[in-house]
Amino acid sequence: MQPFVPSDQNLREFSLRAVLIGLVMAVVLGSANAYLGLKAGMTIAATYPAAVIGMALIKLMKGTILEENMARTVGSIGESVAAGAIFTIPAFAISGIWPKFFTAGNYVTSALIMFAGGVLGIMFVALLRRVMVEDAELPYPESVAAAEIHKAGARGGSGTKFLFGAMGIGAGIQALVQISVFASTWEKFVAFKTTTINLVGTWKAKVAGGMLLSSPGISPAYMGVGYIIGPKLGALNFSGGIIAWGLLVPIITYFLAPGVLPEGASQGDWIALSYSVWKFIVRPIAIGGMLVGAGFTLFKMRKSLATGLTRSVSDMKKAASGEHVVDRVNKDLPFTNVLFGLGFAALVTFFITWRIFQVSPLVSFVAALVVVILGFFFAAISGYLVGIMGSSNNPISGLTLTALVITALVMVLLGVKGKEGVAAVLGVAAVVCVSAAVAGEMLQDLKAGHILGGTPWRMEMGDLIGVALASVVLFIPLMVLHEGDISAQGTKRIAELTAQQVQVVTAPDGQTYTLDQVKQLPADQKKAVLSLDAGFGSKQLAAPQAGLMALLSKGIVEGKMAWPLIIVGMMMGLAFILMQVKSPMLVSVGMYLPLETTFAIFLGGLIKGAVEMFGAKRGLNEAQKVRVENNGVLLAAGLIAGEALVGLLFASFAFFEVKYKIFADPGMFWISLLILAGIAVYLVKVPLANAGEADEPAPPSANF
Numbered sequence: 001m002q003p004f005v006p007s008d009q010n011l012r013e014f015s016l017r018a019v020l021i022g023l024v025m026a027v028v029l030g031s032a033n034a035y036l037g038l039k040a041g042m043t044i045a046a047t048y049p050a051a052v053i054g055m056a057l058i059k060l061m062k063g064t065i066l067e068e069n070m071a072r073t074v075g076s077i078g079e080s081v082a083a084g085a086i087f088t089i090p091a092f093a094i095s096g097i098w099p100k101f102f103t104a105g106n107y108v109t110s111a112l113i114m115f116a117g118g119v120l121g122i123m124f125v126a127l128l129r130r131v132m133v134e135d136a137e138l139p140y141p142e143s144v145a146a147a148e149i150h151k152a153g154a155r156g157g158s159g160t161k162f163l164f165g166a167m168g169i170g171a172g173i174q175a176l177v178q179i180s181v182f183a184s185t186w187e188k189f190v191a192f193k194t195t196t197i198n199l200v201g202t203w204k205a206k207v208a209g210g211m212l213l214s215s216p217g218i219s220p221a222y223m224g225v226g227y228i229i230g231p232k233l234g235a236l237n238f239s240g241g242i243i244a245w246g247l248l249v250p251i252i253t254y255f256l257a258p259g260v261l262p263e264g265a266s267q268g269d270w271i272a273l274s275y276s277v278w279k280f281i282v283r284p285i286a287i288g289g290m291l292v293g294a295g296f297t298l299f300k301m302r303k304s305l306a307t308g309l310t311r312s313v314s315d316m317k318k319a320a321s322g323e324h325v326v327d328r329v330n331k332d333l334p335f336t337n338v339l340f341g342l343g344f345a346a347l348v349t350f351f352i353t354w355r356i357f358q359v360s361p362l363v364s365f366v367a368a369l370v371v372v373i374l375g376f377f378f379a380a381i382s383g384y385l386v387g388i389m390g391s392s393n394n395p396i397s398g399l400t401l402t403a404l405v406i407t408a409l410v411m412v413l414l415g416v417k418g419k420e421g422v423a424a425v426l427g428v429a430a431v432v433c434v435s436a437a438v439a440g441e442m443l444q445d446l447k448a449g450h451i452l453g454g455t456p457w458r459m460e461m462g463d464l465i466g467v468a469l470a471s472v473v474l475f476i477p478l479m480v481l482h483e484g485d486i487s488a489q490g491t492k493r494i495a496e497l498t499a500q501q502v503q504v505v506t507a508p509d510g511q512t513y514t515l516d517q518v519k520q521l522p523a524d525q526k527k528a529v530l531s532l533d534a535g536f537g538s539k540q541l542a543a544p545q546a547g548l549m550a551l552l553s554k555g556i557v558e559g560k561m562a563w564p565l566i567i568v569g570m571m572m573g574l575a576f577i578l579m580q581v582k583s584p585m586l587v588s589v590g591m592y593l594p595l596e597t598t599f600a601i602f603l604g605g606l607i608k609g610a611v612e613m614f615g616a617k618r619g620l621n622e623a624q625k626v627r628v629e630n631n632g633v634l635l636a637a638g639l640i641a642g643e644a645l646v647g648l649l650f651a652s653f654a655f656f657e658v659k660y661k662i663f664a665d666p667g668m669f670w671i672s673l674l675i676l677a678g679i680a681v682y683l684v685k686v687p688l689a690n691a692g693e694a695d696e697p698a699p700p701s702a703n704f
Helices: 016-040 047-060 065-094 104-133 141-154 160-178 220-260 267-300 302-321 335-356 361-389 396-413 418-452 456-473 475-499 515-519 523-530 544-558 563-578 584-592 595-617 622-655 669-689
Strands: 187-191 195-198 204-207 210-214 504-506 512-514
Touching: 016 047, 016 065, 016 220, 016 456, 016 475, 016 595, 016 622, 047 065, 047 141, 047 160, 047 418, 047 622, 065 104, 065 141, 065 396, 065 418, 065 456, 065 475, 065 544, 104 335, 104 361, 104 418, 104 456, 104 475, 141 418, 160 220, 160 622, 160 669, 187 267, 204 220, 210 220, 210 267, 210 595, 220 267, 220 584, 220 595, 220 622, 220 669, 267 396, 267 544, 267 563, 267 584, 335 361, 335 418, 361 396, 361 418, 396 418, 396 544, 418 456, 418 544, 456 475, 475 515, 475 523, 475 622, 504 515, 512 515, 515 523, 544 563, 544 584, 563 584, 595 622, 595 669, 622 669
Parallel strands: none
Antiparallel strands: 187 210, 195 204, 504 512
């Protein structure tokens, strides 16, 4: 295939402006995905937004299409590092390995983990790129679409007005939510009648309960996610929320409440009990379902996985042989540099497990060996799956789960126990996770670059720089979100205690504090003293994948897994499979998330369904449908990015204890309903209004 820019033509490519634009996008898109992944358990592919933004900015500077390609490549790599980070790094806090999340040591450890994983993924891709990119059996659908977007831009097309306009709307709505201009949520506990039911013989049980009703969250980001995944997947996710909040929480509360709550319990007591049941009983059940769902996902891909494993070995042999002529569009990083990079990643893993996690040198050596072996296979598998169906559908969490279980079993066989063993397992899984995510995203970008005529070694160098910056920076949004949420919830709780005229707080360990003393405590200590449901694993930052990793690592290494609840969840997951549920994993994630989150995602999916229905009624042809689809995806991505960036800004305000709320107890929930309706009209009307004429040629599809 002849590249868009021939091999013998040297356009400006690895320029300072292209790399800088890419680095800024890597940080912004990576941070946005960290925000979204921690709150909703999902991330969005950054290739398309990065292509549109990079293309717009480079065109303003009268740059070349290869500079656009470089900016997109560097910009999208931050999303993959973020995906690897949010699936694993919060698990250190959730599992109790890092009781205080924000320390200099934890920052350095996280940065080293992310950088080692990123380098590992890039080095293996440099070995496998040529054979995988040129494989005719791998269609790389998202790469082809991204390349066509750049080509369309060269011919005058652009979608930046939709992306940036939606970012402004998402940012504005989130700002109004944060300063409490109106109520962003509504919930009410509807009580059932207290009664006594007859069991076998003379056994009787007093029962009392009800159902917690909740509105959808006022979140442009969640609705944007729902729009992108569509009505079917949105409904699957919401069905998990219905199972959790419409079945399991009410039925468990029904039997539990009489022995826990006093007569005449208040609305607040019932709501608190419902959330406790969900957090400590339903969530472990959901984790069991996620475990089976991840395994089933990998089982369905068993042929692709087996093919990827077989090919990875033969491809590495071909790549290492060097039996081909190397021109500009086929020149990768030198083989010696690749070996040095692999050795560096292994040494970093050895250092982290030995000196930081305090396991023996032998165990550290085995951990480094496991990282290299699993990193190679999972990088190859990840790249193969991206070649088949794109990075948006790459089952990174399933691959990471496999790596975690293998590593945990190896650690147990080596006799490693306690927090050191759990930390080593999570560290290895984190490196492998980042490696697989980076490898998949990078192969996707290299395929797009191959079509456009980009130079592989320059793109690989750009990604190394992008990975380095993302590794240094992405701990910061994690820390800001975690500790900012604790600060926000702590301020709210202290205000409640002040209103109740409580002067002294007794911590779970028996130590007493005045409210003024509590205010001065570090975030994680404040969380412990006030028994806050805040930070990673809370309602606000669910982090479902990290919660799964934390539970499994502790369960296998320390033998502390809540097996009864996990097994119940696994049986539920098996039932989903027998019922031929399309995605048992997505249903289980929906159970793990707050109802307001899954509800808002479901609304976004319904809006996408409405767009498709109205498009069909208008008789749009295929070219017009693709334009509607592309514009809608850009709007949704803009809403996500806008809310995420403002959400991070206000989380930093909470972190630094900057007061920004206008109303202490906002009402006017009807304004929230108007905003939801406005977002719906916006996501329906704008894409359909820009469908174009029927005789215009079809653009590339960007709905990955």
